Amino acid sequence: xxxxxxxxxxxxxxxxxxxxxxxxxxxxxxxxxxxxxxxxxxxxxxxxxxxxxxxxxxxxxxxxxxxxxxxxxxxxxxxxxxxxxxxxxxxxxxxxxxxxxxxxxxxxxxxxxxxxxxxxxxxxxxxxxxxxxxxxxxxxxxxxxxxxxxxxxxxxxxxxxxxxxxxxxxxxxxxxxxxxxxxxxxxxxxxxxxxxxxxxxxxxxxxxxxxxxxx
Numbered sequence: 001x002x003x004x005x006x007x008x009x010x011x012x013x014x015x016x017x018x019x020x021x022x023x024x025x026x027x028x029x030x031x032x033x034x035x036x037x038x039x040x041x042x043x044x045x046x047x048x049x050x051x052x053x054x055x056x057x058x059x060x061x062x063x064x065x066x067x068x069x070x071x072x073x074x075x076x077x078x079x080x081x082x083x084x085x086x087x088x089x090x091x092x093x094x095x096x097x098x099x100x101x102x103x104x105x106x107x108x109x110x111x112x113x114x115x116x117x118x119x120x121x122x123x124x125x126x127x128x129x130x131x132x133x134x135x136x137x138x139x140x141x142x143x144x145x146x147x148x149x150x151x152x153x154x155x156x157x158x159x160x161x162x163x164x165x166x167x168x169x170x171x172x173x174x175x176x177x178x179x180x181x182x183x184x185x186x187x188x189x190x191x192x193x194x195x196x197x198x199x200x201x202x203x204x205x206x207x208x209x210x211x212x213x214x215x
Contacts (some may be wrong), residue, residue, distance in 0.1 A: 005128055009154070012208075018129055019162055022079050022196065023169060023197075025122050026191065029076030029095075032172055034177035036069025050107045069093055080125075080166035082157075086130040093123050156208045165200035 041059050045052035059065050063080045075095060078088030098117040124146055127134070176189040 001128070002131065009093050009129075012156070013156070015156055018031060018126065019082065019157070021122055021126065022082060022088075023166065024084050025092070025096075025119055025126075025175060026076040026079035026166070027169060028119065029072040029092070030173050031081070032178070033069040033072035033076065034174060036065050037073065038069075039066060054102070054106050077166075077170045080169055082162040085126070086133045089123055089126040089130065089132065093120075093127060096123050096184055155211055156204070157205050158214055159207055161200050161204045161207070170194045172196070 003029065039062075041055070043052065043055050045054045045055065049057040058068070071091070075088050078084045079092055081088065083176040084203040096116065096119050100113070103116045131141045133147070172189060172192050176185055179185050
């Protein structure tokens, strides 16, 4: 498994996939977090239905509802930052694990459990991708030896443009939730998100090609 991950780390398309996966999974949590932080209901489903009853019970818990929102916002933002994505994935994993189990336990239909399962698998993959950063936690003190000085820097993955894009994604997502989602604001938000994504993607690839030509 480790050899496979190390091999994948050398593939340009896989690196870009990992960057996009961090954005995608993190965005899902950031988008869903704002209503909980503001103390609003997440759904209009009637409490007479199992899903509606479940969400209403959590909403009525008060502080716990806000706590869930902050947990989702922080873990999602860390994941989208790219710079602190490992911490974000480690915080994100137990949260999405609980969400996945809940959607399979309560009658959420077939679509939602599938989505949460894919998010769980995606987060597990991101943790495996960064295995060098946390594997040391499972070693005994006297066996720990970590020398990263000879590890070549991955300038594509560490390019600051991805952090800037992540920050803008988070701010835009929070902004559209605060302003209110109507037809005009949603359209502006989508255009802005696409503009940021495409611009940063192009800049990141151009920088990468320039560095490759220099070397």
